[in-house]
Amino acid sequence: MLTVFMEYKVNPETLQSYEYEMASVIEELKKLGASDIQWYRAADQPSLYVEYFKVNDKEAYESIKEKRTSSEHPVFSKLFPFISGGAEKIHCWAFEKMNVKEDL
Template sequence: MLTVFMEYKVSPDSIQYYESQMVSVMQELKAFGASDIQWYRAADQPSLYVECFQVNDQESYDTIKKNRTTLQHPVFSLLNECVTGGLEKVHCWAFEKLNTKEDL
């Protein structure tokens, strides 16, 4: 299991459109196998957004990352005009959990 973080800035002029598209984006993430999807806006930087979700394996992460940063995907590409610098500025990271609460 991997925890994925995606971070990007949204153009202030596009925030309303962007937020309306995120319903479709989250549904598409689920179709790619993402679970426990969480979506955040930075409290001190209103145009900075982070998504956090779980995937089962590296292959799922690689597929989502590729599709989120390309203009070829019919849903994810809708965010290209919203993200400052375009989809290539969507930063993606996958993390493996090393310990549990019981280990601390």
């Protein structure tokens, strides 16, 4: 299981349109196998957003990452006009959970 974070800034004048489109983005993520999907807006930077979700493996992560930045994708590409800098400014990371040792 991998935890994925996607981070980007939204053009302030397009926030309402961006937030409206996110409903279909979240549904598409579910179809692609993402689970525990969460969506955040930075408290101190209102146009900075982070998406958090889990995928089963690296292949699912790579597939979603590729689709999220593809101008050919019918759902994800709708966000590009709202993102400051476009698809190239979508930052994406996958993390593996580490076990915490109690004696640290």
